[in-house]
Amino acid sequence: MNWLSLLAFVSGAAIAVQMALNAKLGTLLGSPILASICAFTAAACFSTFALLITLREGPSLDQIKAVPFHLWYIGGLLSALAIASFYFLIPKMGLGAMVSFALSGQLVAAVVCGHFGWADVPSNPINLQRIGGLICLIAGLMLIHYER
Template sequence: MLLLMALFAGALITLQAGINSQLGVLLKNSLMATVVAFALSILVSGLALISFTSQWPNWSDVRAVPWYLWFGGVISATGVGLFYFLIPKMGVGAMMSYALTGQLVLAVLASHFGWFGLPQVSLNQAKLIGLSAMIAGLVLLNR
């Protein structure tokens, strides 16, 4: 079930990127499309938070969060904005293939070094072969 949910999440990312990049084209402003997407995300996430959260963090839990973890939204806004800007120029297939490759390379490095407090999973030959195959696939997909 988790695998299906992960595949569905990936499909939703491609769908929203394509839809919102077209919104940016029609509005002639990819940043406006980014703001619209995040405003609606705040609304939907806020309603879900209020509806489904039974236990809220206390103030000491909030203060214990490392400062840099509060800046994920800046990274999200930058990444999403770049998607909406680049898709009309590159096409959704090319953009998603490059983005996925970037995600996988960073994921392997983050796992190997245990960045962001993630469990450490060593880089091995199989992972290097898999990444190489992804990069080869990227080249073939974008010919």
């Protein structure tokens, strides 16, 4: 496993832990949306700090103007919907169930996005191997949640 794979693995683990913590915050505050606001506010503060200590040169005005309107907002909208949903679902389904379903959704969407090259991600056509992987993913999801 190279360091990029390790970083991706650790980042995924961090997401699961932050979901559990922020779902608890949402339960204590009585609002998964308020917990989302707290999480995004903290994330904005930490991201701003990281930007200030790492940015050498900002984008030019022409670069900023060249960004399509939807790229400024759609990602944030999807993040807010997903995160608030996670914080709502975790106390009802449990962390493992919610993460396994969410991760499965992410992987299916990633395969489809990669197949079509959406948002300029590297094209990676769906083939029999990927279809087999998705079938194994769904089978694993069913095994994880099988109850007698």
